[in-house]
Amino acid sequence: MRLEKKATVISTSVAALLVLMKMTVGVLSGSIAVLASAIDSLLDLTVSLFNYFALHNSEKNPDDNFNFGRSKIEPLAAVIEGTVISLSALFIFYEALVKIAYPREMNFMTESIWVMSASIIITAVLVIFLNYVANKTKNMVIKADALHYKTDIFSNGAVLVALGLISMTGEMLIDPILGIGIAIYMIYSAFPIIKEGILMLLDAALVEEDIQRIKDVLESDVATTDYHYLQTRESGSHIYISVHVVFNVSISLYDAHVVSDRLELKIKELFKDKNVHIIVHMDPYDDSEINDIEDAY
Incomplete structure (x- = not known):
């Protein structure tokens, strides 16, 4: 199994655990912040499952229906x-x-604080792992997933601070x-995730x-x-990448092919x-000018 797919399996499992923890406490306590965090984790679970599906299909080899493969599933998943x-x-x-x-009282404050504290620790470990995978594979889906869970750390931390302040002040x-x-x-x-995915779907340079x-x-050649x-x-x-390379008219097809292979290898080394x-x-x-005239008609 590819490292990217392992990452989605782990993130899905973590999201399922966080949903169970937060939803239970969120419903019992009546806290909008905790409930919002639970809903966000539920969406995390859904998205992680979709990401696994996207990565599983994007790595399939080209076939008669998809001559260039299914790699665009990845930016679609990011969007x-x-x-x-x-x-x-x-x-x-x-x-x-x-x-x-319509203000309403909150209950189970102690339990809520403990759950949010545990959520921060679990999510932080997951983010470290996802960032490692994203840096190693340069995969857009994992990069988006890491950013998503990173926002969860900040939101969970803010919820924890809020619970502490409410517990002390009653406000x-x-x-x-x-x-x-x-x-x-x-x-x-x-916004950056959606923008990057859309640009890739539109075949931006x-x-x-x-x-x-x-x-x-x-x-340089x-x-x-x-x-x-x-x-x-x-x-x-x-x-x-596609490019027209101009050779001397006297060059043999074999020599031109050797040069083209050399250029391809050098460019591949860049990425x-x-x-x-x-x-x-x-x-x-x-023949660029001739082709430009033909394209005009």
């Missing part, structure tokens, strides 16, 4: 996860406003006000820094005279943690 975070934040925001309008408004703060932070954290590194490789139509895109853990797919069109002369 869905970011959207789920945002929707759960809106629900928390609504529940907080309801409690401000119930602290609970819904904190819930509003958590909701805003969750939406703020979800690689960042300018990566494109320049590719250009440096193409321009003395066996070629020029290049044009450099196109790049990223899909999950895969990078796709060691990714699956790089390169198409090099071997042109005996610069």
Whole structure:
């Protein structure tokens, strides 16, 4: 089993444990903050299950129906996860406003404090593990999952502080006000995940820094005279690159092919943690202007 899939299995198990703990105490205590945290963990559980499904399918080999594989399931999963975070934040925001309008007492304060303390410790260990996997694999789904659980640490910590303050002061408004703060932070954290996933689904080019590194490789090879139509895109853990390389008209097809293979290897070295797919069109002369005229018609 791939490390990424093991990570989703572990995060799913942890989310299930946190849901059971928080939901029980949240319902019994009547705390909006604890209940919001329980709902967030329930969504974590759902998202982690979906992430496992996404990673399981994204690693399938290309076939007759999906000639380029299913790698775009990964950015799709990231967009869905970011959207789920945002929707759960809106629900928390609504529940907080309801409690401000209709205040109610909280019970089982001691139990709530202990559960939230345990949740912070468990989630922190999970985040450390997910960050390790994300840095090692560069997987977008795991990166999104790590960020999601990282927001849980802050929200759980805020809930714990709020419970402590409520226990000492008896001021119930602290609970819904904190819930509003958590909701805003969750939406703020979800935006980069959604943006990155959408850009990948739309086949956005690689960042300018990566494109320049590719250009440096193409321009450094003395066996070629020029290049044009450099196109790049990223899909999950895969990078796709297409370029027209111009050779001297007298070069043999064999020699041109050897040079193209050399360029491919050098470019792949730039992205060691990714699956790089390169198409090099071997042109005996610069036909970019001719093709531009044809495209205009």
